[in-house]
Amino acid sequence: MSNFFSSGDKGNNFFSNAGNASDLLDEALAEEQSKTLNEQYNDIKNNYEEIFIEAAESIRKELDTFKPENPCADCVVKDCKIEKKDVFAPYPAGCKYRDWQMQALTYLAGDYRQKLKAAYKSIMDRKNDYACNCCGECCKLAVSEYSYEQLKQRALRGDKYSADFISVFVPFENEEDAKKINPEYFEMLNLLVEDERVYYYYCPKVKDNLCTIYENRPNICKEFPHNPLKLLPTECSFNAWKNAVSHDAMLLKAKTDIINFYKEKLG
Numbered sequence: 001m002s003n004f005f006s007s008g009d010k011g012n013n014f015f016s017n018a019g020n021a022s023d024l025l026d027e028a029l030a031e032e033q034s035k036t037l038n039e040q041y042n043d044i045k046n047n048y049e050e051i052f053i054e055a056a057e058s059i060r061k062e063l064d065t066f067k068p069e070n071p072c073a074d075c076v077v078k079d080c081k082i083e084k085k086d087v088f089a090p091y092p093a094g095c096k097y098r099d100w101q102m103q104a105l106t107y108l109a110g111d112y113r114q115k116l117k118a119a120y121k122s123i124m125d126r127k128n129d130y131a132c133n134c135c136g137e138c139c140k141l142a143v144s145e146y147s148y149e150q151l152k153q154r155a156l157r158g159d160k161y162s163a164d165f166i167s168v169f170v171p172f173e174n175e176e177d178a179k180k181i182n183p184e185y186f187e188m189l190n191l192l193v194e195d196e197r198v199y200y201y202y203c204p205k206v207k208d209n210l211c212t213i214y215e216n217r218p219n220i221c222k223e224f225p226h227n228p229l230k231l232l233p234t235e236c237s238f239n240a241w242k243n244a245v246s247h248d249a250m251l252l253k254a255k256t257d258i259i260n261f262y263k264e265k266l267g
């Protein structure tokens with residue numbers, strides 16, 4: 001749950017060009033930031049399938065590094081009739097490929113998950129290369145799949161994000177009021193959630209696009225955006241970060257989805 005549907009380094013390829021590097025970087029960032037929400041959405045949608053295949057292939061290669069080499073030659077279980085010796089085959093007890101399956105599961109749930117956590121941290125750390133332009137869009141329109149009552153219940157049950165969210169945001173009385181704030185963003189959010197119900201919120205502390213408690217704003221505000229795969233308002237300067245890390249973030253999401261699939265199949 002998040003308030004926005006929202007993973008090369010900051011223009012690093014531009015610095016290598018001849019001429020004024022900082023002008024080139026500014027141009028590049030301006031271009032990234034001017035992408036419409038529709039373009040952002042289509043970028044994510046069009047690239048994900050390709051990236052999913054890249055992620056699956058990379059995981060398969062990792063698991064192959066400790067796959068036993070031709071254990072069938074001295075197999076104690078004869079005649080298993082398994083032709084394709086991939087990690088998902090129904091190997092019988094006593095088969096060395098079955099041991100490999102179990103090792104794969106342990107590796108993916110342990111060391112590999114740690115690698116993914118480190119990759120996530122690196123993506124989030126790269127956000128520090130960018131700064132908020134104080135457009136106020138994330139304060140004026142936030143969205144959650146939970147109603148205010150549901151958020152309160154979740155907060156009472158110990159969900160920290162829900163507690164933080166309702167400590168900042170209050171619900172719009174109706175969707176029309178929310179739509180007036182940023183019609184393009186509102187439409188894209190609706191398109192993304194398809195048939196799911198979502199609820200719109202705003203922060204009463206924003207005045208003339210500026211935070212009236214900026215120095216003491218809550219962490220949930222300081223840490224925004226929380227996810228590089230969520231849609232951001234076009235005005236948000238962190239679109240440059242989102243675009244810079246989008247391939248890595250999508251790869252990470254694909255790997256996480258694939259690991260969950262492995263766990264379900266092998267666990």
Ligand code: SF4
Pocket residue numbers: 138139168203204205206207210211212213214217218221
């Ligand atoms: S507290 Fe300030 S920074 Fe946070 S949402 Fe409200 S206006 Fe924005």
Ligand code: SF4
Pocket residue numbers: 131132133134135136137138139224225233235236237238
């Ligand atoms: S939408 Fe982005 S640039 Fe605008 S105030 Fe929020 S974080 Fe800052």
